[in-house]
Amino acid sequence: MSEDRVTLADLERIVAARAQTDAGASYTRSLLDKGIAKCAQKVGEEGVEIALAAVGGSTMEVVSEAADLLYHLAVLLHAKGVPLDDVHAELARRTSQSGHQEKASRPRS
Numbered sequence: 001m002s003e004d005r006v007t008l009a010d011l012e013r014i015v016a017a018r019a020q021t022d023a024g025a026s027y028t029r030s031l032l033d034k035g036i037a038k039c040a041q042k043v044g045e046e047g048v049e050i051a052l053a054a055v056g057g058s059t060m061e062v063v064s065e066a067a068d069l070l071y072h073l074a075v076l077l078h079a080k081g082v083p084l085d086d087v088h089a090e091l092a093r094r095t096s097q098s099g100h101q102e103k104a105s106r107p108r109s
């Protein structure tokens with residue numbers, strides 16, 4: 001991990017390590033202890049907060065809310081047992097076609 005940059009892979013490792021500590025010493029652990037629904041709720045809240053910041057906030061607020069969202073997403077992925085690498089693989093799979101092509105290939109309901 002670089003001194004002044006934390007990547008999503010770093011965050012995945014940090015969350016996994018903090019999950020092993022005491023809830024009194026770690027927000028991560030205390031959030032995980034509240035269960036999947038609470039972790040998911042936080043992702044939803046942070047998603048709304050960055051959307052609001054993008055429309056009416058400053059660039060600094062967007063950066064801050066993006067960091068909150070990515071951190072809480074890392075906690076949710078940990079809680080669900082989903083490795084970041086699975087998300088990377090899904091992103092890689094999608095590079096074979098454009099978003100418009102993918103949408104057009106979806107079954108119609």
Ligand SMILES: N=c1c2ncn([C@@H]3O[C@H](COP(=O)(O)OP(=O)(O)OP(=O)(O)O)[C@@H](O)[C@H]3O)c2ncn1[C@@H]1O[C@H](COP(=O)(O)O)[C@@H](O)[C@H]1O
Pocket residue numbers: 014015018025026027028029042067068071
């Ligand atoms: N990146 C983050 C990070 N971003 C946001 N937060 C915390 O997320 C919380 C969000 O606050 P909110 O007011 O939205 O939520 P809340 O009031 O605590 O919860 P509810 O009322 O919704 O239940 C704050 O306590 C923030 O400090 C984070 N907590 C931890 N990290 C990373 O995780 C590492 C380990 O943290 P601990 O697990 O606390 O040791 C830290 O060193 C950071 O690298």
